[in-house]
Amino acid sequence: MLRLTIDNITVEVEEGTTILNAARKIGGKIVPPAMCYYSKLKGSGGKCRTCLVKIANTSEMDPRPIPKLVPSCSTLVQNGMVVENTISEQVLKERKAITEFLLINHPLDCPVCDQAGECDLQNLSYEHGLEETRYEEERREFAPIDIGEKIKLHMNRCILCYRCVYTAEQIINERVHGVLYRGDKAEISTFVENFVENDFSGNIIDVCPVGALTDRTFRFKSRVWFTNPMDAHRNCEKCSGKVALWMFGDDVYRVTGRKDKYNEVEEFICNECRFEKKKTSDWIIEGPRKINRTSVISQNHYEKLTKQSIINPTEGKTEQQE
Amino acid sequence: MGGKILLEKINIPGIETFDIYRKSGGYSAVEKALKTMTPAEVVEEVRKSGLRGRGGAGFPTGMKWGFIDRKSEKPHYLICNADESEPGTFKDRYLMEHLPHLLIEGMICSAFALEAKTAYIYIRGEFKYLIGILNKALSEAYANGFLGKNILGTSYCLDIYVHPGAGAYICGEETALIESLEGKRGNPRLKPPFPAFFGLYSCPTVVNNVETLAAVTSILNMGGDFYSKLGNGKSTGTKLISACGNINKPGVYEIEMGITVEDFIYSEKYCGGIKGGKNLKAVVPGGSSVPVLPAQLILKTASGQPRLMTYESLAEGGFETGTMLGSGGFIVYDEDQCMVRNTMSFARFYHHESCGQCSPCREGTGWQERLLYRIEHGLGRAKDIDLLADISKHIEGNTICPLGDAAAWPVSSAIRHFRNEFEFHIEHPEIVKNISHGNIDKYRK
Amino acid sequence: MSENHNKHEIYKREGKLYKFSDYTLKRVNEIIERYPEGKQKSALIPLLHIAQEEFGGSLNADIMDYVAGLLSIKPIEVYEVATFYSQFYLDNVGKYVIEICQTGPCLACGGDEMIDYLKTKLGIEAGETTADGIFTLKQVECLGACGYAPVMQVNTCFHENLTKERIDEIIDLYKNQAEKPQSNDEKWVEKFYLRK
Numbered sequence: 001m002l003r004l005t006i007d008n009i010t011v012e013v014e015e016g017t018t019i020l021n022a023a024r025k026i027g028g029k030i031v032p033p034a035m036c037y038y039s040k041l042k043g044s045g046g047k048c049r050t051c052l053v054k055i056a057n058t059s060e061m062d063p064r065p066i067p068k069l070v071p072s073c074s075t076l077v078q079n080g081m082v083v084e085n086t087i088s089e090q091v092l093k094e095r096k097a098i099t100e101f102l103l104i105n106h107p108l109d110c111p112v113c114d115q116a117g118e119c120d121l122q123n124l125s126y127e128h129g130l131e132e133t134r135y136e137e138e139r140r141e142f143a144p145i146d147i148g149e150k151i152k153l154h155m156n157r158c159i160l161c162y163r164c165v166y167t168a169e170q171i172i173n174e175r176v177h178g179v180l181y182r183g184d185k186a187e188i189s190t191f192v193e194n195f196v197e198n199d200f201s202g203n204i205i206d207v208c209p210v211g212a213l214t215d216r217t218f219r220f221k222s223r224v225w226f227t228n229p230m231d232a233h234r235n236c237e238k239c240s241g242k243v244a245l246w247m248f249g250d251d252v253y254r255v256t257g258r259k260d261k262y263n264e265v266e267e268f269i270c271n272e273c274r275f276e277k278k279k280t281s282d283w284i285i286e287g288p289r290k291i292n293r294t295s296v297i298s299q300n301h302y303e304k305l306t307k308q309s310i311i312n313p314t315e316g317k318t319e320q321q322e
Numbered sequence: 323m324g325g326k327i328l329l330e331k332i333n334i335p336g337i338e339t340f341d342i343y344r345k346s347g348g349y350s351a352v353e354k355a356l357k358t359m360t361p362a363e364v365v366e367e368v369r370k371s372g373l374r375g376r377g378g379a380g381f382p383t384g385m386k387w388g389f390i391d392r393k394s395e396k397p398h399y400l401i402c403n404a405d406e407s408e409p410g411t412f413k414d415r416y417l418m419e420h421l422p423h424l425l426i427e428g429m430i431c432s433a434f435a436l437e438a439k440t441a442y443i444y445i446r447g448e449f450k451y452l453i454g455i456l457n458k459a460l461s462e463a464y465a466n467g468f469l470g471k472n473i474l475g476t477s478y479c480l481d482i483y484v485h486p487g488a489g490a491y492i493c494g495e496e497t498a499l500i501e502s503l504e505g506k507r508g509n510p511r512l513k514p515p516f517p518a519f520f521g522l523y524s525c526p527t528v529v530n531n532v533e534t535l536a537a538v539t540s541i542l543n544m545g546g547d548f549y550s551k552l553g554n555g556k557s558t559g560t561k562l563i564s565a566c567g568n569i570n571k572p573g574v575y576e577i578e579m580g581i582t583v584e585d586f587i588y589s590e591k592y593c594g595g596i597k598g599g600k601n602l603k604a605v606v607p608g609g610s611s612v613p614v615l616p617a618q619l620i621l622k623t624a625s626g627q628p629r630l631m632t633y634e635s636l637a638e639g640g641f642e643t644g645t646m647l648g649s650g651g652f653i654v655y656d657e658d659q660c661m662v663r664n665t666m667s668f669a670r671f672y673h674h675e676s677c678g679q680c681s682p683c684r685e686g687t688g689w690q691e692r693l694l695y696r697i698e699h700g701l702g703r704a705k706d707i708d709l710l711a712d713i714s715k716h717i718e719g720n721t722i723c724p725l726g727d728a729a730a731w732p733v734s735s736a737i738r739h740f741r742n743e744f745e746f747h748i749e750h751p752e753i754v755k756n757i758s759h760g761n762i763d764k765y766r767k
Numbered sequence: 768m769s770e771n772h773n774k775h776e777i778y779k780r781e782g783k784l785y786k787f788s789d790y791t792l793k794r795v796n797e798i799i800e801r802y803p804e805g806k807q808k809s810a811l812i813p814l815l816h817i818a819q820e821e822f823g824g825s826l827n828a829d830i831m832d833y834v835a836g837l838l839s840i841k842p843i844e845v846y847e848v849a850t851f852y853s854q855f856y857l858d859n860v861g862k863y864v865i866e867i868c869q870t871g872p873c874l875a876c877g878g879d880e881m882i883d884y885l886k887t888k889l890g891i892e893a894g895e896t897t898a899d900g901i902f903t904l905k906q907v908e909c910l911g912a913c914g915y916a917p918v919m920q921v922n923t924c925f926h927e928n929l930t931k932e933r934i935d936e937i938i939d940l941y942k943n944q945a946e947k948p949q950s951n952d953e954k955w956v957e958k959f960y961l962r963k
Contacts, residue, residue, distance in 0.1 A: 046722060069719070094716060098716070100716075137693070
């Protein structure tokens with residue numbers, strides 16, 4: 001086991017663990033934000049630079065700081081390493097700058113974006129963004145297109161995290177889209193007329209940290225915070241059938257994978273579960289999902305209406321009341 | 323010898339052919355290495371020479387070779403980085419065009435040292451005409467038993483192939499080059515792991531610049547100890563400097579490190595002074611990415627010492643008053659050049675060449691260019707200069723590969739040393755709109 | 768990467784079948800053999816260069832699909848690469864592509880005047896092709912010949928130390944040339960891609 005200190009909290013992790021995953025083991029406020037890393041996708045990470053942290057002490061053997069900030073998602077823990085995240089002025093300053101970079105070409109169209117309320121970029125901006133934009137130049141613009149029969153691509157909103165590309169490669173096993181061109185002209189595209197179409201293609205919606213890939217069957221139906229997320233399952237031959245239903249009254253508005261507190265799905269689900277099963281009778285409903293206190297979804301206090309629950313402010317988590 | 327080692331024989335007619343090159347003593351380093359030395363001894367010789375990577379970073383070559391994973395059972399690869407694309411740099415092209423066998427000889431010795439059986443020359447796509455020259459030289463080396471199976475009757479076998487790029491500066495970064503050689507987009511990889519362990523096809527790989535590999539030939543011929551005594555301090559040996567801009571004699575010069583910058587600019591042996599008898603305004607001494615210095619700081623350090631053509635002397639004063647030797651792309655600007663326009667062109671270059679993988683570089687380089695474009699065209703605002711400096715500060719150090727730094731340094735250094743020109747552009751839009759090029763000093767008052 | 772690529776352009780397959788000549792195909796296989804088994808994707812960039820040259824100077828989806836087939840890789844892998852590198856053209860180009868440098872060292876030596884002069888002389892803007900289909904003009908970044916500035920490249924040939932008079936001569940030279948200097952005949956592949 002290796003010992004690591006992050007923001008003065010010490011944790012023991014196995015060899016081969018990244019700083020980010022060690023931080024997630026501790027949990028709470030010291031966990032760096034991650035826009036491109038996705039633990040279930042091999043090769044992801046390192047690109048968005050929001051998880052940069054400072055290494056104050058490289059290891060027991062080499063007690064020197066690293067001059068540049070390092071991406072915590074792809075830097076391995078060494079024994080005796082001392083990491084500074086929220087206690088480092090430099091880290092917070094650079095994170096602010098990186099948040100600004102991610103936003104300069106972003107349309108800031110949250111009022112009409114289906115992802116609003118569950119968007120990693122929105123959360124990042126809320127915590128680390130500047131109050132006003134300093135960018136007054138032209139923004140890149142793309143027209144929205146259908147990249148799958150039920151999947152909309154708003155390239156304007158994309159932050160080029162490559163998660164959907166890895167998903168196509170590793171989960172869908174059939175890649176017809178990718179990142180084309182380069183620099184700030186880079187875009188997600190199929191290049192030729194083509195659809196991302198396969199039993200698991202819908203997962204690219206779930207892995208997208210922003211509103212670039214959205215579910216056409218849910219488009220403009222409701223703001224996510226007006227819907228009630230419920231854990232549900234069904235017998236499915238293609239996937240585990242364990243999903244989150246996003247309900248409005250008795251109607252199923254949307255089906256997604258069950259996401260953890262880092263917005264990663266627990267299990268990838270199939271398109272049949274996601275797009276075809278929109279009746280309550282299709283599902284065995286287990287109960288309301290736990291929603292992070294900071295999420296706007298909890299502003300709807302839906303849980304109080306459905307099942308007694310309280311928010312535990314010291315933990316920053318929602319806990320079910322028995 | 324006049325400091326000439328690499329280019330010693332460049333004036334011999336026909337030196338680009340195997341026969342003449344061989345008759346002039348060529349390929350003796352290969353004979354020496356393969357017949358009388360072990361790979362470890364070749365590495366040791368290069369380590370002793372103090373040779374530093376000539377591509378720009380200046381990392382000690384012997385040390386880089388020392389990292390290669392010899393325990394690995396996977397094949398080793400040597401890649402020659404001939405993706406010379408840093409604005410101001412054109413030395414490798416010159417070397418390959420005129421002395422292709424010098425490079426091949428250096429590559430054979432280096433591949434032997436690294437126990438590599440395959441080597442690739444990754445050449446930038448724009449240099450397609452050189453592919454024919456290199457391929458001709460390679461086939462001559464094969465025909466004469468210096469490449470292929472059992473070279474010179476030893477058990478050592480080596481194949482060298484030329485591989486073209488297709489227009490991407492980023493592929494000069496070693497991991498992007500490896501990606502490109504694997505037939506992918508030139509997106510740099512995260513390091514670690516380093517190529518010495520996981521390089522081409524996840525095998526142990528060393529990537530060296532053309533000039534570095536050519537220098538290995540000279541080092542083996544004269545001995546590492548002897549080579550290390552040439553030059554100045556830790557800047558050992560000779561360096562090819564490609565001089566361009568507003569000078570009388572642009573071209574590629576081989577210098578023994580340690581001559582003064584002043585001598586290099588003004589002596590007849592090298593640049594021959596500023597064109598048209600004008601005054602020197604600024605120099606970018608190591609390719610577009612290194613900080614620009616005004617005349618007084620390039621000729622003398624802040625402490626008043628003459629600035630020398632060495633890694634250390636050019637870097638003296640840090641980024642406040644110093645710069646870097648970089649790739650040796652020596653760009654000279656006369657008094658009539660507009661630093662805002664030049665900086666804009668460099669910012670445009672790095673914007674165009676950003677791979678787009680990580681956010682500070684992808685978004686920041688474009689922002690820099692757009693701001694500079696406005697300032698240059700008389701549309702700048704007072705707050706733009708500080709904003710620009712701030713953007714470059716946040717690109718620097720926050721990216722996967724050094725392209726972010728390379729994009730930031732020319733901008734931050736230009737603002738540091740030529741802030742008055744930026745201010746003038748903003749204060750006098752009517753003048754810069756009409757006269758967007760040239761020296762603004764003429765229009766002051 | 769084409770210079771002014773239309774944002775979010777979705778290309779259409781025309782369904783036209785492309786095939787290298789038997790001669791080229793033989794050479795293509797030799798190139799593929801330079802890379803270890805299973806790493807044939809390494810030959811992608813050399814093959815795209817050859818395809819672009821043999822099939823009329825630019826690449827389209829059908830050509831790229833053909834190359835993908837030759838290398839047993841997915842078409843998207845070819846599109847990703849072809850759009851990344853600036854020397855692969857996705858739009859039709861003229862018989863000669865003039866790439867003129869617009870980076871610092873060339874500008875310091877009067878490069879922008881040469882760019883303006885070329886535009887006026889050809890009557891086109893950067894990224895456009897002359898009506899007769901002979902010249903396409905591109906403003907490009909550093910060509911690596913800064914000591915001979917201003918510089919331009921016409922197909923694979925460098926033209927250095929440009930002046931207005933030199934440009935006149937060069938343009939006339941190409942205009943009067945009936946055939947491409949490096950046509951897609953057998954010699955071309957031989958010279959650039961093969962050792963023996």
